[in-house]
Amino acid sequence: MKLLQIKTNNFLAVALMFLTLLFTSCDLEELPENVNINDPKSLTELEQLLNSAYINLDWPLGGNAQLYADINGDNIEGSSGINVDETEIYNRSTSFFNNTVRDNMYRGFYKIILDANVVLYFLQPEYLQSINIDPSNPRVQEMRGEALFLRGYMHFEVSRFMSHAPGYTVDNSHLGIPYRKDHTNPAGELRGTVAENYADMLTDLKEAESLLGTVNSKNQYYANKAAVQSVLAKVFFQAGNSSDLETGKSNYDYAYDYADAALTTSSAIFDTNLYESTNRFAGALDTNDNITNTEMPNVETIFGIISQFTGNTHGGTFRRYRSDQTIGNNTVRLMTDLYNSIPSTDKRRSLIDEIDGEYFLNKFNRSIFHVPLLHYTQILLIRAEAAAETDNIGQAEIDLNLILDRAGLSTVSGMSKDQLIDLARSQRRIELLGEGNRVNDLKRIGVNETSLTIRNSPWNCNGIIFQFPATEVFTGFTQNPTGGCN
């Protein structure tokens, strides 16, 4: 009997234990270790999110976009030195299918836009108040300006690859790109028209202009008012030959105004010694070809990508041009006629090396770069050409003579409007060589000179703009048409 008693007790104990175990509930919260799952809780974290957009500039604009734009244009001899994907760009037959370099660049632009949108989302007053930040904090306003600037600027850059330039249709009703303003939508969005895209860019950029000061309060190399004005100048300049984006003034008028404002506002200066001792892209390097902490980007820089430590460098794709290393299957070659178009007295001819009958750009003969995305010469040339376009002959002459003089060429005077425009265009081609500028100039010029060709293909042929990556296309999304360029 006693034995049985013990057994019963045992059983009850076991049963109790069992039932306890059986119905013990678990919260099953296994938090990931190597990511942060919390929304930003401080201004510092918001700044970290914004800083992501800046560092990501290197992704598309650390040389990739510039190189692909030039491959797309008439500066580069593409029969060798470029890979399979780039050859598609060269042949102006990018396929929607698996063009890795195109996909990567495209995604890079939108990654920056995403970063900007995340910041803009958390900078809304309601959210700021919930984490005890005063929405009227000046830094908050400045950050909002920076995010809007980056959003507008990146949309402008990516649209130049994916849609025909303003003026391709009279009212710019041709298709542009998806203009993304909301990071909470992971799904695809339809393409706006180019008119809509440019209106969106102008809205973002103008608000950014109003929010940003002459110098960024956090760091002088973050965006400031002059950077926004430079992009606004580029936007209006790109639309120079198109119908007016805004009422009141012509696009060239606005381009002139914003270029002029940028040059005035910015602390950047014209580097008269550019072709003597310094280099616009590399700043000064130490003896080991490294950028050190103390060395500053070139004085012309209005806004750019800054390399700071040897382990944290940017602009690597420009190395593809290097003529001072073994010339290989991926060293980019220049067109012979480009070289021949530069007079032998021109100091800039020394930017090009001839090796075994092929031509290479030595402008990027560095391991590490500061990448001036918006710089004095670039905006100066916009002002010069826009001035000529708007019959401000005097200013055009002054600006162009600065360029000519620096290049060791004789200055000009008494030229006609058209002569000045042509001069400005030819200077743009040489001054901005390797910076992805030329093809966009040609697409702008073609609006008026409709028979213009780029490497024997019409300036507005289908394949001159890229196909959207296959992953972007969904039911209802219009892909760019192919062909027509060869």
Added chain:
Amino acid sequence: MKNLKLLFSSFLLLSSLSMFAQQTIRGKVTEKATGEPLPGVSILIKGTIKGAETDFDGNYVLNDVKPSDVLVFSFIGQKTQEVSVGSKVNISIQLEEGGQILEEVVIVGYGVQKKSRVLGNAVRVNAEDIKDVPVPSVDAALQGKAAGVQVIQGSGLAGSANVVRIRGISSISAGGDPLYVIDGIPITQDYFLAGDSNGQNNNPLAALNQNDIESIEVLKDAAAAGIYGSRGANGVILIKTKRGKKGLKFSFNSSSSFSKPTYTPNIMNNRQLLEIYQEAWENDGHTGLADLPRDISWTDALNTNTNWVDLVTKTGVSSRNAFSVNYGNKKLKAYANLSYDDTESFIVNDEYQRISGRFNIDYNILDNLKVGLNTSLSKGIYKQVNINDTWRNAQSFTLPFYSPYQANGDLDNTFPNPLVELQYRDRRNEEVRTINAISLDYEPIKNLYLRGTVSMDYMDFRTFYWESREVGRINGVVENERNTYASVTPTFINNYNTNLTASYLWDVNDQNSFNFLLGTEYQRSTSQYYKFYDVDSNLGYINSDAPLYKNSEDLVKYREYTGQSTYSFASYFGRVKYTFDNKLDLMALARVDGSSRFGENNRYGFFPTVSAAYDFSKEKFITNNETISRLKLKTSYGITGNSAIGNDSRFGAYSIPNSGTFYLGEQYQSIIRLENPDLKWETAQTFDVGLELNFFDDRIETELSAYYKKSKDVLLDLFQVPSAGYGERLWVNAAEVENKGVEFNLNSKNIVTDNFTWTTNFNIAHNTNKLVSLGGVSPDLLEGGFNDTRVIEGQPIGTNYLVRFSRVDPTDGLPIFLDKEGNETKTFDLANRVSTGSVIPDATGGFGTKFKYKNWGLDADFVFTIGGNIYDGFAKRSLGTFIDGDNSSNVRTDIYDRWRNPGDTSNPRVFWDHTQVDGLSSVWQYNHTGFLYDASYLRMRNISLKYSLPNKFLEGSFLNSLMFTFSGTNLVTWTKYPGGDPEIARDFQYQRDRNLSPNVSYLSVPQAKTFTININATF
């Protein structure tokens, strides 16, 4: 699980103490043909579930038997015998071979059941079928054995993983592999531990020694797999390791194998290839001699003929040795095994070495309390080569007129030279794995069985890589800037599992009985991963000790990344089974599964199953029927899930701003993905009917099943639209997939005499698969990976999506394609891709035959696949279409059948440059149906000849038995596929690839053709 069965038996003995006049019966069971004792024979009192089992010497004791009882002796492969007890106290009998196998006890989830009473669709493979023929991975033993279980063996590479698909494919992005449960533990099963490195994915069963396997069971339908809830949707594979039995027995097994590839590339030698080059050159309108790649001169090319395939392949020599001890007395039963395997594949430098030990012990503390312990420890060292750099390049980009060496004697590293990989790089994976479990079985009151198990599956997996600075040797001098590089990528996975079950048997009366099960399980698995590397100008590292990780000072010196990831499951389950008169079985079960992987709004899922079976065998119309000896109908309906998704996918996430990189001196963090609180398992609803029909006294057994499986909320791992900016993929529950199929199994005992038996088996399964809906997602968002298959609504999963090739234009030899509307066009445009073939076969199956004559045995097993397609992803190059300058590839000899002169209508002409085909922007996009082949094949998987030394030779020696087996694997294959081995498991990049693209080949490594001699001795 076996323990449970023993428990049942002991319970039976105890429970009948208080009954009528009873007696104890003893006896011995031997095999009639050999006179050898038969261990493990089941002795049941007829009409009850009470009984006993013979020990190693064939002896048994059965208490509490009434004189009116009838004892039923049954054993796998032997005829069942019935003996009336009467007044006997000693009943010794001889069992005759050839009996029915229905009384086999099979494992079901969280328990065991008699096979005749199993409601679900489960297939079992026993140790007998596994031990003699070495397989690369133990689940390969299932191939061709079970209808509806498609096993695509990993390639001939040592230690490669199989692809197992049960009843078609219902998952797209989430893992489509079945859940592997070893001795009750859902093991760590990560095929992508080392990515797609070196031509294959990680094999979760690599640590398992095939000699340790007692049985492998495949649970196919909801009735069988339903108890595994959110992880049962793609079937479950239960692997049981051997446990101790009564007696003392030693066993030694040793084998040696030699392997060659089943397919040797038919590629050209230098002169043949140069001829093709010249022809392509002239076809494109060039004159003179063709420009050869790398500016090689024609004289050099004509005088250099390197057989690269010979340089990277060899005869693989393997050996396997295992020694095991079995010991059992009344209280203690133990099984121990030590084994060492060294497997070389036919690829040079590809070798898998494994040492493994296992110790399983059961101890009866009290009559009603038993403790069991399983422990296994293994270390595998897998020396690998990069398959791209050797096997693939040797038959493609490394041309026969390249010489391996430069004039100065250095290896030529100016082209993809396989010898550079073989000599200057070293790759190795090391896996230390231990799987341990302690279980306690307790029977506090009659008929109530409690069982608790705690287990741990620990894996230490390290990938090593070395690259010598010699790789960069130029003109006889090593580049100054070049360093030797070494890295180690360790992953530590701790997988804990505890479960607790209570089962209660309630025999209401002779006719009605219930079986209840209630249980809970908790699992938590944590992976920690790191990568360390070092560079050094010394020549040290190659083949030297691992870098960095050994030296604690260096530990963080070059740490590339580190991370940790965890998942947990908490589950509650129950099962009720009712049996009426041994005829009708009804079962209902349900599992509630919660997982840390599921989003906040779907933390727990409910997975119920109901099933019923009726056995007509005892009905008059069967018992009176001369032909039909058994007829059983069964059906089930259930809901199961698949939760093989990323551990952290549900979380919205930002990067942590501490990775050591800054911009303008400031840290940054970046959004990675948005939160998905709705993320959950995918759900499969399965309806199943089955008919078991036996003829001629069970000499012929058949089983026919049909199923319909609808999967909803199928997980998609989407590329995000690039303009959304998110780089990372996004998991969503979106798609709907339908699988339906029929399966047929036939076993027959054609001849059964004392000296000679002949048995055959056959199975075939047909599955149709359809993607019902993608839930509005663009198929392009699922693209990626190497393979050109995709998901298209209304089509099978894994449809080939290709431009259609129509014919050759006889006037110029150019290819003519079809556009989307079916009109002929000479322009190649990817917009004209259509869904054409399917990687899923119409039918798969196998058949086998076994002859046994006295001490000789001859077994042969065949596997087959009917229908479906193989896409040869490299044919665009190897069928010689384009030379394309420096990237030119060698070509296959099939190209001899090509257009050469106007009027020829065979294959297209050869091209020097891809731009000759209008619209083709890159040769890599030249995917068309011309390279799509019929995937049907028939393969003699295995043939083996066995000889057991007759007892008279062994008498007086210490040996109990000695058996020799000679076997050949993959000796013959019949296929129409010209591009290689038709059984393709390549280096998949993602789970989706494993699911969608098994039959897309890209110079895939073929299976091995292996000869093996095996010796097995027991004493």
